[in-house]
Every structure is written in C-alpha cells, then in structure tokens.
Amino acid sequence: MTKTKHSEITISDLLRGDIQLASPPTLFFELKKVTEDPTKTLNDAGEIIEKDPGLTARLLKIVNSAFYGFPAQISTISHAITLIGIKEVETLVLATLVIDKFSSLPGGMMSMRDFWSMSLRCALNAKELCNSHCQPESLDAIFVCGLLHDIGRLIFYRRIPALAREIGLQKAAGDKDELQIEHNLLGFDHFQTGAELAKLWNLPAIIETTIRHHCKPELAGQFQTEANIVKLAYRLSQQKIFDPDNFMIDSNFSAFTISELEAVTEKANTKFDEIFSIFYPSH
Numbered sequence: 001m002t003k004t005k006h007s008e009i010t011i012s013d014l015l016r017g018d019i020q021l022a023s024p025p026t027l028f029f030e031l032k033k034v035t036e037d038p039t040k041t042l043n044d045a046g047e048i049i050e051k052d053p054g055l056t057a058r059l060l061k062i063v064n065s066a067f068y069g070f071p072a073q074i075s076t077i078s079h080a081i082t083l084i085g086i087k088e089v090e091t092l093v094l095a096t097l098v099i100d101k102f103s104s105l106p107g108g109m110m111s112m113r114d115f116w117s118m119s120l121r122c123a124l125n126a127k128e129l130c131n132s133h134c135q136p137e138s139l140d141a142i143f144v145c146g147l148l149h150d151i152g153r154l155i156f157y158r159r160i161p162a163l164a165r166e167i168g169l170q171k172a173a174g175d176k177d178e179l180q181i182e183h184n185l186l187g188f189d190h191f192q193t194g195a196e197l198a199k200l201w202n203l204p205a206i207i208e209t210t211i212r213h214h215c216k217p218e219l220a221g222q223f224q225t226e227a228n229i230v231k232l233a234y235r236l237s238q239q240k241i242f243d244p245d246n247f248m249i250d251s252n253f254s255a256f257t258i259s260e261l262e263a264v265t266e267k268a269n270t271k272f273d274e275i276f277s278i279f280y281p282s283h
Contacts, residue, residue: 011188011196014159021155024201025097027052028090035086045086046077049093059092061278066271087140094203095123095147099279102154115154116280118237123147124268124275125233130226133255138206138226145210145226146233152194152211160186179215191215232256236265 015021031048034040050056056077063080064073074080081089103112126146130139156164163185170181182189195212210227213220214234217227236242242265244258 009160009163009186011193014155014193015197015200018159021158021197022200024203025094025101027055028094028097029202031090031093035090042081042086043078045089046081049077049089055093055096058096058278058281059089062092062096062275065274065278067275085140091140091144095144096279098144098148098151102151103280113280115150117276119147119150120276120279121237121240121268121272122149122230122234124271125236125264126230128264128267129229129233129256132260133229134225138223141204141206142226142229144203145207145230148194148198148207149211149214149230149234150190150194151197152190152192155193155197156190232261236261236268239265240269242266 027048031045034045034048049059059077059080060074062068063084064070068084070083074083077089099116103116123143123146127139127143130142134142153164156167167178167181167185170176171178176184179189179191191211191214195208198208198211206223206226209220209223210217210230213223213227214231217224217231220227235247239247242262244262247258247261249256249258249261
C-alpha cells in the first residue's frame, strides 16, 4: 500500500486490530453455511435466524411492509423464506446486521442517522432500477450493494476521525474532489477501503466490486451494469424529490429514461419511511 507524507496509514491498518471491523456479521455466515449445505433444509435456515429474536421480529416486519406488499400477513421466517427465497432473506439479514454493527460509531461531522438514511435511499433506488435492467441473479444482492457502497467513509470516521474531519472540511471548501482529497491525505479512498472490508468479510464478489468501482463502473467487469446502477441510485438518492430539470443522464446511464428515473424515485420514496424505521429503529 502506498504511503504519503501526510499519513503513514494503510487500508490494512484501518481494518486490523479492531474487532468490530475485523469480524464479519457472524449470524449471516452461519446462515450462509446452512443454505450452501445440500443436506440442510429451509427449516434449518429459519432456525439459524430465529436464534436472534430481535432480528427475527425485524425481518418479519420488513417482509410484511411496503417493501414487498404481500396481501396476507407472514408470521414465520420459514414462510418468509418460501415467499421471497433464501437469497433474498440472506440479503435482509446482512443489511440488518451491518446497520446495527455500524450505527453506534462516533460520527463527528457525520450523523449516523443521515448516513443510513442516504444509504437506504440508495439501496431502494438500486433495487427498483435493477428490477428492469439487471440479470435475475443480481436482484438479491443489489440492495446490499447500494446500502454498503459508502461504508468506507464510516471506517474513516471510526479509525481516523481527525483525518476524516479534515477530508470533510476540504470537501466543504469546494477546492478539490473528495476522492482526490482522500488520495492526497491517505494514498487511498473510502471506496477502496469499503471494498477491502467486503473482501475481508468474504462477502459476495458483486458487493466488493460495485463498492471498489463505484466511481468508474466501466472497470467493474462482469458487474459493470450493477456498478452503474448503484452509482445512478446514489445520484438519485441525493434528490428526495426527483427534479428532471436538474438531472443530467450521461453515457453510463443511457439505458434509463427521465420518466423511468422519476418513477423509480417515486416508488422508493413511498417505501422509505416505513423501511427506514425498521432497519434503523430508535437509534
């Protein structure tokens, strides 16, 4: 890792020696191990989740919310798995556990509530965009890709708060691009850092890749479409109400029309308040 005269820190340094960062969400990997074992059943997967009553209650709230819009009440995890699929349930488990894991970090200049609000809007927009433009196998993961795209910024605030504040101040001054500031001060940026965390946790390649290449989706290889979608979803999340007069569609997003983007934002907005209160309850 390249070092700079401003900092002797590497990404490995940020992720080493911090149990909260270094350890992945354990229950998620217990669940994944069960779902990948051909001798196990969906009931076995449900039992893993139900070991955590709080997580179970929140997952059932999500499944019964506007996020899915099922007409009848779903009262058990096994029923939820049957309806939405085990991969989708894995996604919800991971999203819920990561938000819990990172919601108590000291924010400094950043409000944790605001951070997760923006991230959840991005995730909802990404899921809506992916419905019509992704391969079916990407649908399960794209929500988490959107949710975690900026996770590296929280690592900065946890591990190097003084430098994180300096980055924020320089960005606010408007003299340089945020990533340029990060590279000048650290020698790397928060997207690279977030991708390395995803790699450390052994998360699916689509998550690591879309984080790493957020700014340059054309470098994302087989996940270029998904990286484009997350980048577009983030731009949409910066406008709570879509303003077509102030939204330029560049060549990366040529597959999307203004009317489609407006509809995506409206759908995400109708779900946001209820979903946010479940994913981020009374923090």
